[in-house]
Amino acid sequence: MSGEPVPIDAELAVLEALPAPTTQEWPGVDDPDVLRAELAEWLSGYANAATRRTYAYALGLPIAWVDAIGGVAEPADTARRPPAAAPGPLHRLAWFRWCAGRRLDPRAATAADVKAWLHALSAAGAQKRTRQRMLSTLSALYGHLAEAGVVAANPAALNRSRLGLSSTARDSSPTVRLTAAQLKALLVAAAQVHYSRDPRLARLYALRGVAVVALLTLGLRISELVGLDRDHLYRSGGDEVLRVLGKGGLHREVYLTDLAGEALRAYLAERDRVAGTAAPARRGRTPAGGSPMIATRGGGRCSRVDLYTLLRRIAANSGPVLDGLADRVHPHALRHAYVTIALEQDARIQHVQADVGHATIATTQHYDRGRRSRDTTAADLVAAAIAAAPSPDGE
Structure with missing residues (x-):
């Protein structure tokens, strides 16, 4: 009606x-x-x-x-938002x-x-x-x-070409392309942004900002990052990995680079210190729902909007290297940068596809857990490119 x-x-x-x-x-x-x-x-x-x-x-x-x-x-901290x-x-x-x-x-x-x-x-x-x-x-x-028999047919099953909504390989991506030097500038700025007037929290928030940027340099989707729990970090084959839940309910192992690992450990240690926790809960002993990897002040799970806003704030304080681009930086731009930098470093495209969980690419489906190893990820190549990039202050 x-x-x-x-x-x-x-x-x-x-x-x-x-x-x-x-x-x-x-x-x-x-x-x-x-x-x-x-x-x-x-x-x-x-x-x-x-x-x-x-x-x-x-x-x-x-x-x-x-x-x-x-x-x-x-x-728990909804009222503080x-x-x-x-x-x-x-x-x-x-x-x-x-x-x-x-x-x-x-x-x-x-x-x-x-x-x-x-x-x-x-x-x-x-x-x-x-x-x-x-x-x-x-x-x-x-x-x-x-x-389910609720409707007779799907009214949204339309001819997308006639509506101008079909996708082709010729469509250029609107995502801003970030360089390794610009990623380094984001990491530096993340540690320097003034997040809180409370000195007890300033260091915690700075370390959280660095951890967020560092984890996004692994090619994670923002939804994957906010969905991570602390017990999703473990060792596999002698290496630290994150068990990431991607699109379609599919899990994949993402190898932690030294860059991301150090940033994450520093943040979690400070978070435990501020909360008065001697050590993080062991795997299998976390409360129902898990303990978020990236948390609000009250220990709740950060939302995508929280981290999007955080990243924009960091980008706005990243200096001349991001002039004209800061307002276009968003989480997917860092995921996009992971792919482009990895390919520029001559990483095998199959490894990159497996790293970022491109389930629609046929070669990705051949990468199961048994075939994943430190040698089949481009993460270290991307981290090395970021480390080798010039610092934003010219040093």
């Missing part, structure tokens, strides 16, 4: 609580509890919490509700908000509705990659609903 647009709250209140029932209206939906259950069933099929959150953001679902589906506890940023220009164009504004039950949406939504996103300034990502999310949702 459709009609004139109506004002919609910033969040869909009907989804605020789980599993308590609600009497609040979801415009256009006669059975909101049923729709909520159908969404929960779909999202619970994804093991990766970051994937669930990404889908929730694109659709306009409250993140806390989606986290509750996966049993993720609310961070700064106010959330104001909604951006695409906030009300998340799919469920857009449908609710038209009193349209999402289960009754047609291909014409999806096209109208995409055109609205374009008019609001959404870039091609953003529209591609949001359409892919929608297609995944409706693919599940079609399989």
